[in-house]
Structures are given as C-alpha cells and as structure tokens.
Amino acid sequence: xxxxxxxxxxxxxxxxxxxxxxxxxxxxxxxxxxxxxxxxxxxxxxxxxxxxxxxxxxxxxxxxxxxxxxxxxxxxxxxxxxxxxxxxxxxxxxxxxxxxxxxxxxxxxxxxxxxxxxxxxxxxxxxx
Numbered sequence: 001x002x003x004x005x006x007x008x009x010x011x012x013x014x015x016x017x018x019x020x021x022x023x024x025x026x027x028x029x030x031x032x033x034x035x036x037x038x039x040x041x042x043x044x045x046x047x048x049x050x051x052x053x054x055x056x057x058x059x060x061x062x063x064x065x066x067x068x069x070x071x072x073x074x075x076x077x078x079x080x081x082x083x084x085x086x087x088x089x090x091x092x093x094x095x096x097x098x099x100x101x102x103x104x105x106x107x108x109x110x111x112x113x114x115x116x117x118x119x120x121x122x123x124x125x126x127x128x
Contacts, residue, residue: 001027001029002028002029002065002066003025003027003029003031003067003068003069004031004033004061004066004069005017005018005032005070006033006034006038006042006069006098007074008035008072008077009036010036010074013074014032016118017030017110018032020110020118025068027068029064031064031066033052033055035079037077038073038094039071039080039090039091039094040079042093042098049098049101056105057102061104061105067104068108069102069108071091071098071108071110072091072109072111073112075111075113075114084113088111088121091109091122092121095109095121099127103127104126104127106123107122108124109121
C-alpha cells in the first residue's frame with residue numbers, strides 16, 4: 001500500500017514521479033522525502049544519507065509498512081547542476097547505498113527527463 005520516494009524538491013517532477021509510481025507499481029500512497037539535489041547529497045554526505053534512512057525506517061517502514069524505496073533525480077536540477085549522465089550515475093550510486101544499508105527494502109533508481117519521460121536505471125529486490 002505504501003512506498004517511499006526520495007527525490008529532489010523540484011515541483012516540476014514530484015507529481016510526475018508520484019503518478020508514475022502509483023500507475024506502474026502496486027502502491028496507493030507514496031511517502032515523499034525531498035531535498036534540493038537529494039541524490040547528490042546521498043552519495044556525497046553520509047550524515048544526509050543517515051538522516052534520510054532514519055526518516056524512511058522510523059516513519060515510512062515502521063509506521064506505514066513501506067517495502068520499496070524509489071530514489072529519483074531529473075534533468076536540469078538546480079540542486080545538482082551536472083549533466084544527465086552524471087546525475088544518472090549519482091542515482092545508481094544512491095540506490096545501491098540505500099539498498100546496502102536497508103536490504104529489507106526493494107530500491108529502484110529513476111531518472112526524469114525534462115519532457116516527463118521516466119527511465120528506470122536500477123532495480124534491487126528485497127534481500128531475504
């Protein structure tokens with residue numbers, strides 16, 4: 001019923017991501033944790049990563065029973081001003097870090113182009 005989305009705060013893309021997740025996965029509700037350039041911060045700042053994981057575990061997983069984390073970035077990000085290809089690498093690294101730290105959660109990395117098209121970059125299943 002619940003999943004978790006960690007993404008940039010950019011309002012151009014949040015609704016696109018929420019709609020995509022609800023339409024393409026089995027979730028009704030998407031707990032959304034945002035910050036400017038979130039994937040870059042997950043990759044480069046261990047304290048930021050821990051604060052995100054604390055929110056995910058304490059609220060989304062424990063209270064809402066989320067079992068899937070989506071990590072997303074997008075083109076033309078003001079919080080992570082880099083090329084799309086570099087941004088995609090950050091998304092994959094962030095998804096891998098979150099899956100390593102939270103193996104009981106499925107983790108999917110998503111990239112949103114300026115035209116609203118979404119690309120699935122990486123998909124980790126729940127480790128048993």
